[in-house]
Amino acid sequence: MTTRLAAFAVILLAARAAHGQSVRVTPPPDFDAYVERVLKTFDVPGAAVTIVKDGRVVLAKGYGVRTIGKPEHVDSNTRFGIASNSKAFTATALAILVESGKVEWDAPVIRYLPDFAMYDPYVTRELTVRDLLVHRSGLGLGAGDLLWWPASTYNRPEIARRLRYIKPATSFRSAYAYDNVLYLVAGQLIERVSGQSWEDFVASHILQPVGMTGSTVRHSDATAAGNIATTHAEMDGTVRVIAPLTSDNTNPAGGINSSAADMAKWMMVQLDSGRIAPAGNGQPERRLFTPASTRELWSIVTPIPVRGRSIPGFEHLRPNLRGYALGVGVSDYRGRLRLQHSGGLPGYVSLVTMFPSERLGVAVLTNQESDDAYNALTLAAVDYFLRAPVVDYVTRFAAMRDTVRMRSAQQSRQASVARDSLSGPSLPLAKLAGRYEDAWYGDVSIAVENKSLVMRFGHTPQLVGDMTHWQHDTFLVKWRDRELRADAYATFALNPDGTVDQLKMAPASPEVDFSFDFQDLLLKPIRR
Numbered sequence: 001m002t003t004r005l006a007a008f009a010v011i012l013l014a015a016r017a018a019h020g021q022s023v024r025v026t027p028p029p030d031f032d033a034y035v036e037r038v039l040k041t042f043d044v045p046g047a048a049v050t051i052v053k054d055g056r057v058v059l060a061k062g063y064g065v066r067t068i069g070k071p072e073h074v075d076s077n078t079r080f081g082i083a084s085n086s087k088a089f090t091a092t093a094l095a096i097l098v099e100s101g102k103v104e105w106d107a108p109v110i111r112y113l114p115d116f117a118m119y120d121p122y123v124t125r126e127l128t129v130r131d132l133l134v135h136r137s138g139l140g141l142g143a144g145d146l147l148w149w150p151a152s153t154y155n156r157p158e159i160a161r162r163l164r165y166i167k168p169a170t171s172f173r174s175a176y177a178y179d180n181v182l183y184l185v186a187g188q189l190i191e192r193v194s195g196q197s198w199e200d201f202v203a204s205h206i207l208q209p210v211g212m213t214g215s216t217v218r219h220s221d222a223t224a225a226g227n228i229a230t231t232h233a234e235m236d237g238t239v240r241v242i243a244p245l246t247s248d249n250t251n252p253a254g255g256i257n258s259s260a261a262d263m264a265k266w267m268m269v270q271l272d273s274g275r276i277a278p279a280g281n282g283q284p285e286r287r288l289f290t291p292a293s294t295r296e297l298w299s300i301v302t303p304i305p306v307r308g309r310s311i312p313g314f315e316h317l318r319p320n321l322r323g324y325a326l327g328v329g330v331s332d333y334r335g336r337l338r339l340q341h342s343g344g345l346p347g348y349v350s351l352v353t354m355f356p357s358e359r360l361g362v363a364v365l366t367n368q369e370s371d372d373a374y375n376a377l378t379l380a381a382v383d384y385f386l387r388a389p390v391v392d393y394v395t396r397f398a399a400m401r402d403t404v405r406m407r408s409a410q411q412s413r414q415a416s417v418a419r420d421s422l423s424g425p426s427l428p429l430a431k432l433a434g435r436y437e438d439a440w441y442g443d444v445s446i447a448v449e450n451k452s453l454v455m456r457f458g459h460t461p462q463l464v465g466d467m468t469h470w471q472h473d474t475f476l477v478k479w480r481d482r483e484l485r486a487d488a489y490a491t492f493a494l495n496p497d498g499t500v501d502q503l504k505m506a507p508a509s510p511e512v513d514f515s516f517d518f519q520d521l522l523l524k525p526i527r528r
Contacts, residue, residue: 024053024058027059027384032061034377036063039064042373044064044370045066046062046066046073046366046367047366047377048061048229048259049063049363051360051362052268057264060263068232075227077259078228079214079257081244081255081347082258083343083350085341086251086252086253088270088327089202090190092289092297093198095293102193102194103129105130109131109185112192113189113192118138118163118166119167120138123168124164126172132183133182136173137172138170138174139181139182140169141178142516143166143520146457146518146520147181147440148180148184148247149247150460150463151247151249152460155249162441180254181250199217206288210265211276212262214258215258217255223244233368244345245345263352268361269288271354276288303321305322313400338354339356347368349368349370349373349374350363350364350374360382372397372401376393412509425472425473426494427492427500429448433446434446436525437523441521443526444457452468453475455467475490477489489508490505502522502524504523505521
């Protein structure tokens with residue numbers, strides 16, 4: 001019977017091949033030229049692209065250059081910061097500890113970190129290890145990120161301690177809101193139960209066993225010597241080199257640097273339910289984790305509503321379901337379950353996509369901040385292996401980019417037109433100056449310098465900004481480090497006696513990264 005089934009399988013495979021339905025084991029036709037077109041269209045100096053299918057590496061290749069204006073090319077071993085794609089490594093580290101009996105997914109965090117606290121005592125008691133990974137704690141989008149972004153003087157334990165002062169935006173487990181700081185807490189938990197730092201644990205228990213020998217675990221490694229992509233961004237209409245994030249406070253949320261070759265190994269292990277090597281030649285099977293952990297890692301915990309209308313030309317991208325599992329987003333695409341996560345840092349963006357039913361994985365790493373580029377590359381590769389109709393994603397994403405830019409410029413013009421430029425502040429500048437304090441961030445100072453106000457964040461050296469009067473009691477804060485691209489409004493509110501009651505802030509543009517959570521600050525003057 002076994003022999004007959006084997007013979008039938010051979011005949012079936014031959015028939016499929018004859019009808020053009022054989023398993024595809026090569027990249028899409030003319031894919032190299034397509035990648036070059038994407039890089040040129042979206043002004044991306046370099047990229048690394050990985051495709052794995054059915055346990056094979058279909059492609060692991062570099063394109064373009066590591067640094068604009070220099071000859072060194074990106075290759076399969078060039079490292080890029082993968083940013084929030086590091087979250088899956090933190091989730092996997094916890095899965096390994098769960099399998100070893102040192103951690104339970106649904107145990108309260110305070111069992112392992114007794115000093116941990118959130119704003120609400122109930123949430124402190126009930127928040128579980130699983131909750132650290134799934135963005136349903138009640139914190140708002142990016143809440144607390146100013147504790148580490150840009151680089152701050154706070155260390156990792158102090159950042160975790162200050163979470164108790166951040167008021168929730170929603171009730172516990174009632175809504176999805178992406179955060180980074182609870183992954184930092186997850187890193188602290190890993191350190192407490194394993195006796196190793198998050199960096200050492202991930203390096204020794206994940207990178208080494210998987211064979212990701214070229215990958216590293218720290219944001220600060222972006223400045224190391226060697227085969228590393230340089231960070232770039234568009235500034236005033238021109239793509240140029242910018243400084244990378246080098247603070248290691250939040251490595252558990254985004255600190256890994258990896259390459260096309262290493263991401264191929266990572267995705268193959270994930271798609272094979274944690275198996276590193278099959279049994280054979282007298283050797284036992286080797287696993288990073290068991291299939292039971294795969295089910296935990298990939299199961300939706302926090303549902304995400306599918307809202308809004310489809311974008312014309314992108315109707316097929318609208319999912320029927322969305323949710324967040326443990327370190328990875330879950331949705332559907334063309335009738336298949338899709339696992340996907342993006343990552344973004346100054347000068348690096350990336351996208352990792354996997355289809356378990358197809359044993360297909362695609363990773364795109366870039367050294368410029370263009371989501372359009374990684375989406376155009378990923379979708380073209382995925383559609384080819386799913387045998388979907390060919391779509392000119394480059395043209396469609398370029399048109400959408402131009403529309404977004406036009407709308408952004410229009411919004412800026414409208415804000416300027418609506419401004420009451422003839423109004424003035426209620427108080428002299430000297431009475432607005434002074435020291436202010438926010439419960440969770442800490443101190444911010446405002447001083448009069450050269451007849452203008454200057455704002456300085458006490459624990460964030462890069463956040464020094466000149467305050468230009470905007471209208472009434474609102475000022476526009478322009479950070480002197482223009483690479484931040486995060487100007488903000490600062491609005492004073494007064495007491496009945498004419499003294500300052502409080503100062504609130506808000507991003508000055510929707511293009512400001514959500515990790516600049518200025519809107520969560522409530523700055524109160526420190527009375528002498």
